[in-house]
Amino acid sequence: xxxxxxxxxxxxxxxxAVVLVLILTIGTLGAVAFRAEWSGGLSSxxxxxxxxxxxxxxxxxxxxxxxAIPVARALARRQFPGRQVLITLLGAPFLLPVIVAVLGLLxxxxxxxxxxxxxxxxxxxxxxxxxxxxxxxxxxxxxLPLAIRLILQGWLSIPAERFRLAATLDVSVTGLLEIPMLxxxxxxxxxxxxxxxxxxxxxxLTLGGGPRATTVELAIYQALRFDFDLNxxxxxxxxxxxxxxxxxxxxxxxxxxxxxxAGLDRVVQRWDLSRAWLDYxxxxxxxxxxxxxxxxxxxxxxxxxxxxxxxxxxxxLRSVVVAIGSSALCVTMALSLALRGGAMVAVIGVLPLxxxxxxxxxxxxxxxxxxxxxxxxxxxxxxxxxATLALPFALRAIAPAVAQCTVDFGRLGASLNLxxxxxxxxxxxxxxRRPLGFAAGLAAALSMGDLGVITLFAGQxxxxxxxxxxxxxGAYRMEAAAGAALILLALSLALFWICDRGGRxxxxx
Amino acid sequence: MTKTTYLPAVAGLALCATGALAETPxxxxxxYDSFVSDWGPGPAVEAAFEETCNCDLQFIGAGDGAAxxxxxxxxxxxxxxxxxxxxxxxxxxxxxxxxxxxxxGVDVDFDxxxxxxxxxxxxxxxxxxxxxxxxxxxxxxSLRALADSETKIVIQDPRSSTPGLGLLMWVKAAYGDxxxxxxxxxxxxxxxxxxxxSEAYGMFLDGEADAVLSYTTSPAYHLIAEDDDSKRAWAFDxxxxxxxxxxxxxxxxxxxxLADQFLAFMVSDGFQSVIPTTNxxxxxxxxxxxxxAGFDTLLTPAKALLFSPEEAAAGRDAALDExxxxxxx
Numbered sequence: 001x002x003x004x005x006x007x008x009x010x011x012x013x014x015x016x017a018v019v020l021v022l023i024l025t026i027g028t029l030g031a032v033a034f035r036a037e038w039s040g041g042l043s044s045x046x047x048x049x050x051x052x053x054x055x056x057x058x059x060x061x062x063x064x065x066x067x068a069i070p071v072a073r074a075l076a077r078r079q080f081p082g083r084q085v086l087i088t089l090l091g092a093p094f095l096l097p098v099i100v101a102v103l104g105l106l107x108x109x110x111x112x113x114x115x116x117x118x119x120x121x122x123x124x125x126x127x128x129x130x131x132x133x134x135x136x137x138x139x140x141x142x143x144l145p146l147a148i149r150l151i152l153q154g155w156l157s158i159p160a161e162r163f164r165l166a167a168t169l170d171v172s173v174t175g176l177l178e179i180p181m182l183x184x185x186x187x188x189x190x191x192x193x194x195x196x197x198x199x200x201x202x203x204x205l206t207l208g209g210g211p212r213a214t215t216v217e218l219a220i221y222q223a224l225r226f227d228f229d230l231n232x233x234x235x236x237x238x239x240x241x242x243x244x245x246x247x248x249x250x251x252x253x254x255x256x257x258x259x260x261x262a263g264l265d266r267v268v269q270r271w272d273l274s275r276a277w278l279d280y281x282x283x284x285x286x287x288x289x290x291x292x293x294x295x296x297x298x299x300x301x302x303x304x305x306x307x308x309x310x311x312x313x314x315x316x317l318r319s320v321v322v323a324i325g326s327s328a329l330c331v332t333m334a335l336s337l338a339l340r341g342g343a344m345v346a347v348i349g350v351l352p353l354x355x356x357x358x359x360x361x362x363x364x365x366x367x368x369x370x371x372x373x374x375x376x377x378x379x380x381x382x383x384x385x386x387a388t389l390a391l392p393f394a395l396r397a398i399a400p401a402v403a404q405c406t407v408d409f410g411r412l413g414a415s416l417n418l419x420x421x422x423x424x425x426x427x428x429x430x431x432x433r434r435p436l437g438f439a440a441g442l443a444a445a446l447s448m449g450d451l452g453v454i455t456l457f458a459g460q461x462x463x464x465x466x467x468x469x470x471x472x473x474g475a476y477r478m479e480a481a482a483g484a485a486l487i488l489l490a491l492s493l494a495l496f497w498i499c500d501r502g503g504r505x506x507x508x509x
Numbered sequence: 510m511t512k513t514t515y516l517p518a519v520a521g522l523a524l525c526a527t528g529a530l531a532e533t534p535x536x537x538x539x540x541y542d543s544f545v546s547d548w549g550p551g552p553a554v555e556a557a558f559e560e561t562c563n564c565d566l567q568f569i570g571a572g573d574g575a576a577x578x579x580x581x582x583x584x585x586x587x588x589x590x591x592x593x594x595x596x597x598x599x600x601x602x603x604x605x606x607x608x609x610x611x612x613x614g615v616d617v618d619f620d621x622x623x624x625x626x627x628x629x630x631x632x633x634x635x636x637x638x639x640x641x642x643x644x645x646x647x648x649x650x651s652l653r654a655l656a657d658s659e660t661k662i663v664i665q666d667p668r669s670s671t672p673g674l675g676l677l678m679w680v681k682a683a684y685g686d687x688x689x690x691x692x693x694x695x696x697x698x699x700x701x702x703x704x705x706x707s708e709a710y711g712m713f714l715d716g717e718a719d720a721v722l723s724y725t726t727s728p729a730y731h732l733i734a735e736d737d738d739s740k741r742a743w744a745f746d747x748x749x750x751x752x753x754x755x756x757x758x759x760x761x762x763x764x765x766x767l768a769d770q771f772l773a774f775m776v777s778d779g780f781q782s783v784i785p786t787t788n789x790x791x792x793x794x795x796x797x798x799x800x801x802a803g804f805d806t807l808l809t810p811a812k813a814l815l816f817s818p819e820e821a822a823a824g825r826d827a828a829l830d831e832x833x834x835x836x837x838x
Contacts, residue, residue: 112716473707
């Protein structure tokens with residue numbers, strides 16, 4: 001790890017971010033546990049749930065990461081028209097609310113979906129998506145895009161000079177550059193996806209086919225909602241944190257630090273590009289897998305656009321405002337944390353992933369309720385929570401770039417006495433603009449699709465777009481809900497695209 | 510609809526504290542989300558009540574019935590709610606246990622298939638659970654026949670959804686000690702178990718299953734709102750389990766008279782006539798004009814099944830374990 005004998009960045013924003021994350025993760029858990037009366041332990045059903053949760057998360061994360069490697073490699077190696085648009089679109093599933101994505105997947109893999117229609121047409125027997133494989137399929141659908149993006153970032157972070165060097169020496173890029181890069185990127189990508197799947201609830205239940213597919217998060221939901229057993233909820237949330245800690249320690253132990261060195265931001269020119277058909281096959285296959293369900297969501301949503309009630313628009317505006325707010329907050333926090341670096345940042349970077357959304361919401365409610373009417377702070381609290389929940393992703397994008405920047409230019413900056421805001425403004429921000437834009441877009445889009453805290457806090461006039469969509473579904477208006485889902489998809493993608501694009505102005509990819 | 514902004518709201522609190530309180534009284538009704546939504550009964554109920562009460566009726570929306578109870582338990586005695594509306598009989602025992610409710614004091618003849626004598630919880634609508642399938646498709650005539658058939662159904666999880674819990678109670682009420690064999694035989698019919706009603710109903714409409722657990726009144730929505738008679742509820746010989754939705758007055762309310770006035774209004778025509786085509790349930794007291802056209806086409810079960818709140822609460826955990834064990838094979 002780069003030793004830093006001089007404080008380059010201001011200290012207090014980092015401290016503020018750390019405190020906020022701790023309050024919203026450990027603090028909310030504490031608030032729930034504080035209200036609980038201690039009793040009982042874990043039942044055999046709980047152990048079954050823990051086992052299923054860990055197994056499906058391992059399988060989902062492993063498959064996502066393994067599949068993402070050739071796709072990211074292909075995308076890093078090839079330039080073709082529409083590549084940028086494709087990369088943005090490939091990210092879309094990750095940004096969707098669960099139910100929208102599930103219905104999109106069912107339109108392809110379901111009983112009357114495209115795939116089964118095709119199978120039956122050629123005389124084969126239809127397949128069922130429900131079961132363990134369905135859960136994994138859906139999680140891969142959600143997380144493959146994230147894995148591709150994280151690994152692609154790794155490829156793009158290899159300086160062009162390294163490729164030139166490899167070319168001069170006429171050695172294999174794979175062994176010299178790509179494998180070391182993957183060793184530093186893969187464990188962390190695996191960890192993130194494992195943790196996302198660990199706290200999955202609706203996907204696992206809906207596609208799991210029955211109570212076998214019970215996850216810990218569902219058990220927490222049941223404890224909080226049906227049994228009002230805060231003790232059990234707190235205990236289960238602790239177990240979730242515990243699994244997270246084990247996974248995180250494991251990931252840190254196997255990951256290697258990137259040692260690519262500084263570059264001058266030249267465009268990478270590859271001389272080793274054989275077998276283009278294989279790269280294009282990878283890109284086409286992943287695009288087919290990710291984009292066909294998205295296309296079905298669009299198709300399903302189009303007729304619904306005509307039936308949208310007027311109240312959807314203020315809800316959409318509210319969602320956009322919350323998304324922009326939480327994105328700004330998230331990126332600020334991520335940058336301040338990344339500038340300080342160190343083990344604390346690594347811990348803060350995974351904590352929100354392991355937190356149960358329900359426990360966070362309930363804990364925040366318990367903290368806020370004695371002082372303020374929850375509905376009055378619904379949107380600000382949603383903004384804070386969304387920013388915190390998106391922080392691990394933002395940090396993952398920004399922190400390596402900032403660390404690299406410090407390694408590469410820290411001494412130069414120190415010798416010029418360039419510290420504090422001047423250092424951040426003149427050196428860091430221009431150099432991490434690309435991950436910064438990506439992180440901002442991701443945070444905004446994740447916030448758009450989120451339906452966690454708002455359900456607990458929202459009153460009559462704090463409806464967000466996902467909540468409006470759910471309320472439409474609850475009122476039998478499935479077609480209008482599909483229309484709202486389409487608007488949600490379009491807005492999420494637009495926000496993501498604008499931020500991501502903004503980060504790349506003047507930068508060659 | 511009043512739009513809340515944050516700073517003025519805080520400033521408003523300060524003003525109240527200094528005694529500048531000369532506004533219309535506010536009655537806060539905590540209820541489930543779909544009641545409050547633009548398509549639910551909320552807006553019409555609010556307009557009708559505010560015409561007569563000289564007050565401001567405000568809704569606090571909280572997920573579904575179970576979330577509503579959890580929310581109330583989270584808030585405890587400090588809750589701002591004056592009325593809690595939208596619990597069902599599977600939840601009233603736990604709600605009663607909180608000690609937060611006062612007697613409703615309303616005496617009225619209900620149009621319910623069962624006798625009602627709960628002093629604290631006042632019904633406002635009710636319905637029968639039923640499997641809803643497509644018209645013309647083969648329809649089993651009992652839970653047993655369904656379990657023996659090849660028919661594919663999608664149900665809700667009793668651990669996260671009120672209809673899901675309703676089906677659990679239905680099987681228990683109809684089959685008692687044999688409930689676990691019914692569940693074991695149903696296992697191969699169940700395509701999947703969803704977290705909530707919306708997901709299940711959406712999947713059924715998309716053709717993922719032949720039928721979905723819903724209400725006998727669901728076809729009325731399609732018939733009345735969409736002019737579509739392609740959905741029908743299956744009549745089962747064992748009888749159909751009921752859902753009775755109730756409201757209660759919070760004992761610590763700061764608006765006791767207004768709360769009483771609302772409860773009385775709740776069983777009057779102004780409220781009850783809104784229910785059938787917004788909440789898609791039967792009104793607890795049939796309005797003078799009767800039920801809307803289309804409701805006469807609905808299935809009327811030969812037998813109504815319902816556990817008392819105490820029975821439902823006492824049997825729930827064992828029934829859940831039985832359900833989980835049978836479906837986890």
